Amino acid sequence: MKTFFSRKSSIRLGGLALTLLLAACSGSPQKPSGGGVTGGADASQVPEGARSQYVAALREQKARNFGSALKKFQAVSEDYPQLSGPYINMGIIYMNTDAPDQAQAMFEKAVSVNGLNPEGYSLLGYLARRQGKFAEAEEYYRKAIAVDGSYAPARLNLGITYDLYMGKLQEALEQYQIYQSLQAQPDDEVNRWIVDLQSRLQ
Numbered sequence: 001m002k003t004f005f006s007r008k009s010s011i012r013l014g015g016l017a018l019t020l021l022l023a024a025c026s027g028s029p030q031k032p033s034g035g036g037v038t039g040g041a042d043a044s045q046v047p048e049g050a051r052s053q054y055v056a057a058l059r060e061q062k063a064r065n066f067g068s069a070l071k072k073f074q075a076v077s078e079d080y081p082q083l084s085g086p087y088i089n090m091g092i093i094y095m096n097t098d099a100p101d102q103a104q105a106m107f108e109k110a111v112s113v114n115g116l117n118p119e120g121y122s123l124l125g126y127l128a129r130r131q132g133k134f135a136e137a138e139e140y141y142r143k144a145i146a147v148d149g150s151y152a153p154a155r156l157n158l159g160i161t162y163d164l165y166m167g168k169l170q171e172a173l174e175q176y177q178i179y180q181s182l183q184a185q186p187d188d189e190v191n192r193w194i195v196d197l198q199s200r201l202q
Contacts, residue, residue: 050080057089066093084114091123100127118144118151125157134165155179156190163197173197 057072070093077086091106104127110120125140138161144154159175162168176194180186 047080050076050083053079054085057086061089061093064096066097069093082113084110084117084120087113088117088119088123095123095127100130103127116147118148118154120144121147122151122154122157125154125161129157129161129165134161137161138166150182152179152182155182159193163193169197169201173201 053072053076057069057076060066060069060072070090073086073090073093076083077090080086087106087110091103091110094100094103094106104124107120107124107127111117111124114120121140121144125137125144128134128140129137138158141154141158141161144151145158148154155175156179159172159179162175163172173194176190176197180190180194
């Protein structure tokens with residue numbers, strides 16, 4: 001198992017942070033079962049007021065106007081408590097403002113509102129991993145995958161957890177390979193990790 005501060009750990013955690021940012025801040029699910037505004041509902045079923053409010057909040061979030069974005073997402077969640085997306089984004093804001101306890105509460109709320117939200121489980125896994133709770137992180141990532149086996153961030157993050165923190169190299173390799181199979185274009189950095197693991201497993 002690699003140490004927390006190894007060079008490869010820094011590289012892979014950098015990729016993890018980027019993946020989380022792209023996945024969780026995009027505001028649009030990769031598949032219908034993803035987070036997004038609806039948290040799994042068909043977009044046509046979302047009230048227009050919620051959609052427009054959510055888009056306005058996303059603009060503030062992407063501009064890193066976190067205080068304004070948080071207020072807007074809170075308003076959406078109060079008006080439409082059945083939607084899990086606003087809770088996801090509020091959790092992301094709390095992560096960006098170094099408030100992990102509040103972030104965890106928001107992600108837990110998201111999956112309680114919609115148990116078919118892989119993004120919420122994946123982000124809970126990330127928080128658990130940051131706290132050194134690797135078995136708990138694995139469980140959350142596996143929940144995300146059980147909901148949506150093609151949710152790529154959970155595959156990548158589970159692979160990183162196995163690789164860097166749990167010493168499960170074969171399992172890490174399998175998750176990286178699945179992650180690559182889900183990409184339109186293979187990720188060069190993840191390809192390097194795969195080659196590294198294959199050489200170590202020989």
